[in-house]
Amino acid sequence: DAKTTQPPSMDCAEGRAANLPCNHSTISGNEYVYWYRQIHSQGPQYIIHGLKNNETNEMASLIITEDRKSSTLILPHATLRDTAVYYCIVRVVSNAGNMLTFGGGTRLMVKP
Amino acid sequence: GAGVSQSPRYKVAKRGQDVALRCDPISGHVSLFWYQQALGQGPEFLTYFQNEAQLDKSGLPSDRFFAERPEGSVSTLKIQRTQQEDSAVYLCASSLDRERKLFFGSGTQLSVL
Numbered sequence A: 001d002a003k004t005t006q007p008p009s010m011d012c013a014e015g016r017a018a019n020l021p022c023n024h025s026t027i028s029g030n031e032y033v034y035w036y037r038q039i040h041s042q043g044p045q046y047i048i049h050g051l052k053n054n055e056t057n058e059m060a061s062l063i064i065t066e067d068r069k070s071s072t073l074i075l076p077h078a079t080l081r082d083t084a085v086y087y088c089i090v091r092v093v094s095n096a097g098n099m100l101t102f103g104g105g106t107r108l109m110v111k112p
Numbered sequence B: 001g002a003g004v005s006q007s008p009r010y011k012v013a014k015r016g017q018d019v020a021l022r023c024d025p026i027s028g029h030v031s032l033f034w035y036q037q038a039l040g041q042g043p044e045f046l047t048y049f050q051n052e053a054q055l056d057k058s059g060l061p062s063d064r065f066f067a068e069r070p071e072g073s074v075s076t077l078k079i080q081r082t083q084q085e086d087s088a089v090y091l092c093a094s095s096l097d098r099e100r101k102l103f104f105g106s107g108t109q110l111s112v113l
Helices: none
Strands: A009-013 A018-023 A031-038 A045-050 A061-064 A070-075 A084-092 A106-111 B005-007 B010-013 B019-024 B031-037 B044-050 B053-056 B065-068 B075-079 B088-095 B108-112
Touching (some): A009 A018, A018 A106, A031 A061, A045 A061, B005 B088, B019 B088, B044 B065, B044 B075
Parallel strands (some): A009 A106
């Protein structure tokens, strides 16, 4: 699976949009971009995923550049409960299972 | 609740002791994964089951680590002769099939003294 690069930490003011970048310049055509987050003392939680089109759900929006070499996760109105480590993962869906390879992630701190 | 359940939540073991960590996946989920997470790091893959078959165990760090899922539901991760470097949070995840999103439990925090 392709490697991802994320900033180690970011701050965001409560109520503002949080924009978390991810670089995946070696992504292949059949690799999806997944985002998970991990709140302290909990297991990772699925947020969203996409292949090449932008995606939106009740939690967040995912913007993938046209060349697919980078993406941005957007939390439109961050709350204190969104403070967590956010992981960007790229992976192929294959017969080998859907093993996720986590990197270091971005530690997002939402401040009042 | 209907989520992935792991027990115990915390485990303290003396070096050399054997431990067994349990995972109850979401009912009907075919795929089950174990991950190890060291302090301050992202989770690292250990092993993968599809039903009762262990299809990938490439992430198990040594032959002291053993996982099973005999009836395709509950899984147990066993660590023999624990060492201090085994101290970590052990996460279990399940999914409906190999293409779906993973649901994680809260993990078992293992401390080896």
